[in-house]
Amino acid sequence: MNTAIINSDSYEKHFTGDGHPEQPKRVIAIKDKLKKRNDLIWEKPKKVPEKILEMTHSKDYINYLKNSFPQKGLKFLDGDTVVSPSSKKAIFEAAGSTIRAVDGIENNQFKNAFCLARPPGHHAEKNKAMGFCCISNAGVAMNYLINKYNYKKIACVDFDVHWGNGNYDVMRDNENSLYISTHQYPFYPGGGTDKDKGDFNNSLNIPLPAGTNSEQYFNAFDRVLERLIQYKPEFLIFSAGFDAHKDDPLAQFQLSSKDFYEITKRTLFATKDFTQGKVISILEGGYDLNALAESANEHVNALVEFN
Ligand SMILES: [Zn+2]
Known part of the structure; x- marks a missing residue:
């Protein structure tokens, strides 16, 4: 069977x-x-x-978000989260890409x-848009898997390369989830240390210093794989940001494009006996256009190889 790319003009x-670094040219x-x-x-x-949106975020926040789009021009939801008239369709269709993927x-x-979608989602908390993100797309996918398919x-x-504070916020009190993140620390948005264990010891956060290179990254990534093997997930979601690339202008990791193939391959290999290969991946960050396209293509190479 094939690998699907979920995409929309929106x-x-x-x-x-x-x-703005989170620009249409990315997708x-x-x-x-x-x-x-x-x-x-x-x-x-x-x-x-609607039920899935309201399981992921508060009803008040979803209502606020729906009424936040300007008739013209731009509106700032926080210092760097900007929406325009056509953003509404994109934001809800980005969340909807995960529904199509799961189904x-x-x-x-x-x-x-x-899911070749934007805006990204992993900084969006239950009650707050943040860091270019309005809806936790990974959180929507998780709640849909639980609610519709009983995972x-x-x-x-x-x-x-950034800690997904939003994903953590929407998953931490869900005992059917395990949230794992590797990220630069100290760095935006703050948090993501080993103190952030989730309410059910259901989160593993691995902070790494600026300058982390491939060898150092993969040494740390072994802890991700160990935890996954211990957990035995039935379904895997990638929050796939490519801003840990050495050419990325917003962060200071030193990964190559090919490393994203390795990350993906090692994760899929570690989990395939439990998931039977059931995985969806959702685009998060990545701001150097060439590095982003190359890295995403390497990521997809591993998805195709494992299907
Ligand atoms: Zn990022």
Whole structure:
């Protein structure tokens, strides 16, 4: 079976203002790269059930978000989270990409999926937009897997260079989830130390210093793999940020594009006996367009190899 890419034109119309690093060209660069391949199937997002949004975020926050879009121009939801009139469709369709991905896997239409969507989601907390993010897309996927398909053990591996405080916030009190993150520390958004264990000892956070290179990263990543093997997840979610790349302008890790193939391959290899290869991946950060496209393509290489 194939790997699916879930994508919509709306992701290219979420305007964040000139010079904003979380820009439409990000998804265009990845799309241009992936469209050159002939081993992928392309699908559109589905609508997210309201119930799932409200399991992930507070009802008040969802209402606030729905009423936050300007008629024209830009609106700031926090210092760096910007929306414009067409952002509403993109934001809810980004969350909806995970619904399409999960349904496709459960209905045996494809083996695994990469949600080529923006805005990203891993900084969005239950009650707060933050860090370019409005909805925790990974949190939506997790709640949908639990609510619709009755999964009991879902692991989210977040290899974005920033700590996914939003993913942590929406997953920490859910005993059916395990949230794992590797990230630069001390760094934005703060937090993500070994003190953040989740309410059910269901989170593993591995802070690493600026300058972390490939060898140091993979030494630390062995702890991720050990924890996954111990946990035996039934379904895997990647929060796939590519800003740990050495060319990324927003952070100071030293990974290569090929390292994202390794991260993905090692994770899939460690979990395949438990998940039967059921995995969805959701785009998070990554701000150097060339590095982003190359790294995402390497990530997809491993998804294709394991399907
Ligand atoms: Zn990031």
